[in-house]
Amino acid sequence: MNIGEAATRSGVSAKMIRYYESIGLITAPARTAAQYRVYAADDVHTLRFVRRSRDLGFSLEETRELLALWRDKSRASADVKNLAMAHVRELEEKAAELKAMADTLRHLATHCHGDHRPDCPILADFAATPTVQAKA
Amino acid sequence: MNIGEAATRSGVSAKMIRYYESIGLITAPARTAAQYRVYAADDVHTLRFVRRSRDLGFSLEETRELLALWRDKSRASADVKNLAMAHVRELEEKAAELKAMADTLRHLATHCHGDHRPDCPILADFAATPTVQAKA
């Protein structure tokens, strides 16, 4: 099958398939005489794996590791679990960070009338001279 | 004061100050005969405003709007509040998305022994042929 069909079947755009190939995430497929890439069903399987990994927020480098583990039939499940749990912690940290930003803003907005008057504690806070604060 | 001092005082790197100027987020300051940028205390104030906005997750374009509102002494607080609340929703959506990813992964990891054996439901899930699923 051509790249278009592989894209449709895997949910990975043709553009991305070529990119993944260029960075060595997936192996280069065979080509027709006219240089068209030719994919097998198994390649679609791999692309779906990548898609799932990306959907769960793994970076391409992490996905590369997961692919290696997937292909290594003798891998230890501990390696996979460690990678996954490290990622879970990253995701949760990031989520907590966003949540904290949202809470701060929501709090400021609570005290903002939200009418035609110019007075607004949100801007007042932004403009306030801050005490030294660390950046996450 | 020179750009280095403005950077230290505002918490915005010199690199970023120049960049913000180049995209018109902040106005170009006066220059010495040797082309050194010269900042006033008020400029540091503006930079701090930008910094605070960025720390709360506003994009540079949103920050541009907030700056305009800040400078417009006759703004309606409703405009500020709307912008802030729209951003709060974005942040909360994003946070929920990350949390969902983390939950899914944590769930998969729960059923993974995490020992020397190769068997691991995490990879098994990744490799499973998915039913059609929408991407967020």
Place this chain on the structure above:
DNA sequence: TCTTGACCTTCCCATGATGGGAAGGACTAT
């Protein structure tokens, strides 16, 4: 006065993951 070191300037490049689009060749159905 000269030197040194810390500052400043502009310019280019890199990141991560993705998309847009141009120019040109290949294939398919009418």
Place this chain on the structure above:
DNA sequence: ATAGTCCTTCCCATCATGGGAAGGTCAAGA
């Protein structure tokens, strides 16, 4: 044969930030 849809490679853009080179400037100390 012709149109339309696919494919190819190549370059550019995004978003916000940092790294670093090459070269000019300034202040302090010998």
